[in-house]
Amino acid sequence: MTTAHDSPTAAGSGSSASASFRATSRRISAGAVPAERVSEVVTAVLAGVHDAIRTHEVTYPEFQAAKQWLMDVGEGGEWPLLLDVFVEHVVEEVAACSQLGTKGTILGPYYLPDQLKLPATATLPMRPDEPGIPLVFTGQVQDTAGDPVPEAELDIWHADDQGYYSGFAPGIPDGNLRGVVVADGEGRFEIGTVRPAPYQIPTDGPTGRLITAAGWHPWRPAHLHLIVRAPGKRPITTQLYFAGGDWLDSDVAEATKPELVLDPKPQQDGRLRAEYDFVLEDSVEESE
Numbered sequence: 001m002t003t004a005h006d007s008p009t010a011a012g013s014g015s016s017a018s019a020s021f022r023a024t025s026r027r028i029s030a031g032a033v034p035a036e037r038v039s040e041v042v043t044a045v046l047a048g049v050h051d052a053i054r055t056h057e058v059t060y061p062e063f064q065a066a067k068q069w070l071m072d073v074g075e076g077g078e079w080p081l082l083l084d085v086f087v088e089h090v091v092e093e094v095a096a097c098s099q100l101g102t103k104g105t106i107l108g109p110y111y112l113p114d115q116l117k118l119p120a121t122a123t124l125p126m127r128p129d130e131p132g133i134p135l136v137f138t139g140q141v142q143d144t145a146g147d148p149v150p151e152a153e154l155d156i157w158h159a160d161d162q163g164y165y166s167g168f169a170p171g172i173p174d175g176n177l178r179g180v181v182v183a184d185g186e187g188r189f190e191i192g193t194v195r196p197a198p199y200q201i202p203t204d205g206p207t208g209r210l211i212t213a214a215g216w217h218p219w220r221p222a223h224l225h226l227i228v229r230a231p232g233k234r235p236i237t238t239q240l241y242f243a244g245g246d247w248l249d250s251d252v253a254e255a256t257k258p259e260l261v262l263d264p265k266p267q268q269d270g271r272l273r274a275e276y277d278f279v280l281e282d283s284v285e286e287s288e
């Protein structure tokens with residue numbers, strides 16, 4: 001548990017992602033996946049590990065250090081963080097290879113379902129003194145023919161001006177900078193928020209220790225997370241980034257795409273304004 005004295009950078013964010021994952025994801029029961037599938041995928045994963053050991057002549061001390069670190073990842077509750085940062089982008093690549101319309105990218109560990117429903121023109125829940133540059137995010141949800149999609153929902157969440165997520169970093173009110181915006185009859189929306197800061201993987205947990213040990217950097221570029229959904233449409237899970245922002249070309253989670261970059265411009269009232277139109281394809285029947 002975190003205390004008031006902990007910095008919100010603490011491994012707290014990474015470990016509370018474990019509790020959130022357990023609370024929100026369905027468990028696949030043993031036997032639900034055919035043995036052939038388990039065998040072929042696990043054999044391939046192990047072959048990759050074996051190959052790395054041979055190629056790099058991994059030693060006993062290195063093997064024992066790896067074991068220790070893997071135990072720390074579990075005990076520190078950082079499996080969701082670690083896997084979403086280093087693996088999810090390839091799962092998304094495979095899942096989305098047939099998807100038309102707006103590009104998707106990874107969900108990440110900090111989504112929380114069932115947030116406040118808001119009208120098409122709305123301001124996300126925020127503290128009275130919420131730090132950061134005010135941002136107006138506006139646009140339209142369309143279908144692949146370019147027609148407006150009524151009843152579209154934009155489930156949006158993002159880090160604050162310090163890079164911290166409500167529900168995961170301590171000291172931020174529940175639901176801060178999160179909401180489900182219901183677009184108008186023409187699929188249009190106008191969302192008031194503040195510009196998020198880049199996100200730093202907590203440096204004090206096992207994921208951060210790996211990053212430090214390898215000499216990598218722990219940053220994701222600033223981003224808005226969105227799930228855009230509408231009746232009869234295939235939902236998209238995506239993120240939008242900011243042109244010219246730090247780490248845009250070296251995201252530790254490798255989740256940026258050139259189609260997903262906003263270019264906000266200052267308006268007369270001093271707020272930044274960014275526009276983005278989403279394109280949803282018709283949903284196919286459940287294939288899972």
Ligand code: MBD
Nearest residue numbers: 084085106108109199253
């Ligand atoms: C994030 O904010 C995030 O979006 C991902 C994918 C991983 C870690 C932190």
Ligand code: FE
Nearest residue numbers: 108110199225
């Ligand atoms: Fe994020």
